Amino acid sequence: MxxxxxxxxxxxxxxxxxxxxxxxxxxxxxxxxxxxxxxxxxxxxxxxxxxxxxxxxxxxxxxxxxxxxxxxxxxxxxxxxxxxxxxxxxxxxxxxxxxxxxxxxxxxxxxxxxxxxxxxxxxAPEMTDEPVDVGGLRLEPATRRVFGAGKPLQLGPTEFRLLHFLMTHIERVHSRSQLLDQVWGDHVFVEERTVDVHIRRLRKSLEPSGHDRLIETVRGAGYRFARV
Amino acid sequence: MxxxxxxxxxxxxxxxxxxxxxxxxxxxxxxxxxxxxxxxxxxxxxxxxxxxxxxxxxxxxxxxxxxxxxxxxxxxxxxxxxxxxxxxxxxxxxxxxxxxxxxxxxxxxxxxxxxxxxxxxxxAPEMTDEPVDVGGLRLEPATRRVFGAGKPLQLGPTEFRLLHFLMTHIERVHSRSQLLDQVWGDHVFVEERTVDVHIRRLRKSLEPSGHDRLIETVRGAGYRFARV
DNA sequence: CCCACATGTAACATTTCTGTCACACGACCT
DNA sequence: AGGTCGTGTGACAGAAATGTTACATGTGGG
The missing domain is CATH 3.40.50.2300 (Response regulator)
Known part of the structure; x- marks a missing residue:
């Protein structure tokens, strides 16, 4: 809070x-x-x-x-x-x-x-705790768990927030700057390349279930979470 | 309600x-x-x-x-x-x-x-006087006792309330702040780290029956009581 | 008054996470 | 092909989160 x-x-x-x-x-x-x-x-x-x-x-x-x-x-x-x-x-x-x-x-x-x-x-109204299901991936804010193909996946805190944001904003391309604002927060001062590293880590975490390819790179623009 | x-x-x-x-x-x-x-x-x-x-x-x-x-x-x-x-x-x-x-x-x-x-x-809802059974642990609010693998375990007052809350809200991750509100009370001014110490004490108390691993740490988020 | 117990904090140890780099790789352009 | 730009990748040191122990205080019962 x-x-x-x-x-x-x-x-x-x-x-x-x-x-x-x-x-x-x-x-x-x-x-x-x-x-x-x-x-x-x-x-x-x-x-x-x-x-x-x-x-x-x-x-x-x-x-x-x-x-x-x-x-x-x-x-x-x-x-x-x-x-x-x-x-x-x-x-x-x-x-x-x-x-x-x-x-x-x-x-x-x-x-x-x-x-x-x-x-x-x-x-303060409660923030949304609703689970999100996209392309075979399931993310549950309440339990802080992510399932790929039914199997639980292990993500770090930032990876989790990042995935949550991407999954709730499907298809759209997000610039590194936008991701920093939305996932890290408005006021933080970090390199944009940091986003790349976390995307990389997130992909690695999603790899076991093969869902890493859902996160697409849009060259010159940013990243996007695909529908399928 | x-x-x-x-x-x-x-x-x-x-x-x-x-x-x-x-x-x-x-x-x-x-x-x-x-x-x-x-x-x-x-x-x-x-x-x-x-x-x-x-x-x-x-x-x-x-x-x-x-x-x-x-x-x-x-x-x-x-x-x-x-x-x-x-x-x-x-x-x-x-x-x-x-x-x-x-x-x-x-x-x-x-x-x-x-x-x-x-x-x-x-x-929080569901905090009644009904006994709770989860993962081989049994907690009886009425008698204020806890059994692990049939054997009685000895917990302190705070440990008991903490365990009660966790056992009635399985799987869900609770932040330290939420635990302070729900277990200690809204109006108490204590450090969030205090929660860690009591979690530690609770785990130690549950150790004799091996149920201490039911209390999971979710890094960057809080604690959770596992289903099994 | 003393003792056992419970509790909150501080302090220190350990583990995990993060942000940055440096460099590799591939795409795109001329 | 060569060059430039954007992105992927692995390593690493500092920061942050959590585990653990010790201690001071408070409380209630003998």
Whole structure:
């Protein structure tokens, strides 16, 4: 469960602490130090969750939360407030402002991550677990198994994701770049040739059942999974 | 999705109203009027969900919730709090007490049922008190015992819950995060690596009968209980 | 208060996976 | 044929995931 999280925090040390922890948990972190920056970023691309410090230079975190709740585009983005004070009054104001949760500083990274997880779960629909059958190959996300001609095949994690993507996008040719985005993720920085190597490994893994030829090379374009 | 629901409510009229609605929806309702009664019932048989009124004679609903969260046996039972007040303050205390959700009186039956459904959905199905037999292993929730090849095995509490969950969800791969949610509970803040250690302990406990190999590691994904 | 047990973490060991290279091979063009 | 480009292939070192052990803490019972 990875997400794009916008951290609005003016104190560099705390911002860094948070970012490190969130990224360690696999989240993608975008940072800004005040409400203005937050609004600008949000207008550009909606994050999955906002982590807002209560005290900000200029517009306060609570005010920012309220404002985001008022606009249609941003109304549904979960918000977690960070507050240094533990006053009940603040908590009330925070929840009234529309925050989904709040975390009191000092907080443990674990606690922060747990809250984020809980908040995200409330809005995240489950990803598709449906098995895929193509050309005699069967891939089951739930059990994380692949069968070729009835026999189980052994794939590594990346091979599995790659095959899953290809099998759910039959016939179409995917460039290395597209595959990197879809299988590795938007933000990763790896050589395009890496895709070749994994295609090679995947083919090798599919070889025992003879299904390796289902993955076709389209010279100058990329790779494709054939129907038959 | 039907469940055993313990309703802790001192006002007879409201208790009746709730019970009628829940039963109409197919749930089995157990009733009590105070915290003491609730604890007694819980000690006898664990319900699938607790519906607790905020205001109770004697021990308050919040205190009861906290107490249940504190004990190993009852930690994972979902709790929904009923409150007559709409104060945000209550909301906060309720969430801090470990409630999964809360409903403000007066509430519509539809709303109550919706919340119950939502809370129950987070919990995996099939975790009943029925004995489970898989691959020569037998687990009896009622007696809290496990037999491997006919001989009794000795497991710790967490090992038992973990094995129970795995045995009732054969073949499927569970991420560490999912296992934490299902075996430890939603609200617990522990490291994911803790799962590994308990898997290790569980395997060791199953070793005497050779059933330790039934628990498979799926690299990059999590763990699974094999069929055979 | 002491003891046995259970639990969560840290630390270290081991295995597996990944990304890159360097080079081989084959396709395509002139 | 020769040359160029794109892809296949095998090797390898670093990174990541998991196994394993040890330890500190907490808890409940004698």
């Amino acid at each position: 990875t997400a794009n999280i916008l951290v609005v925090e003016d104190e560099p040390a705390i911002q860094e602490l948070i970012a490190v922890n969130l990224e360690h948990a696999g989240h993608h972190v975008i940072r800004t130090r005040d409400a203005e920056g937050a609004l600008q970023i949000v207008n550009h691309a909606l994050p999955d969750l906002l982590l807002i410090d209560w005290m900000l230079p200029g517009t306060s975190g609570v005010a920012l939360a309220k404002q985001l709740r008022h606009e249609e585009r941003t109304r549904q983005i979960p918000i977690i407030l960070l507050t240094a004070r533990s006053s009940e009054q603040d908590k009330i104001q925070g929840l009234e402002a529309g925050a989904d949760d709040y975390v009191t500083k000092p907080f443990s990274p674990r606690e922060l991550l747990a809250r984020i997880k809980a908040v995200l779960r409330r809005r | 039907t469940a055993n629901i313990l309703v802790v409510e001192d006002e007879p009229a409201i208790q009746e109203l709730i019970a009628v609605n829940l039963e109409h929806a197919g749930h089995h309702v157990i009733r009590t009027r105070d915290a003491e009664g609730a604890l007694q019932i819980v000690n006898h048989a664990l319900p699938d969900l607790l519906l607790i009124d905020w205001m109770l004679p004697g021990t308050s609903g919040v205190a009861l919730a906290k107490q249940l969260r504190h004990e190993e046996r009852t930690r994972q039972i979902p709790i929904i709090l009923l409150t007559a007040r709409s104060s945000e303050q209550d909301k906060i205390q309720g969430l801090e007490a470990g409630a999964d959700d809360y409903v403000t009186k007066p509430f519509s039956p539809r709303e109550l049922l919706a919340r119950i459904k939502a809370v129950l959905r987070r919990r």
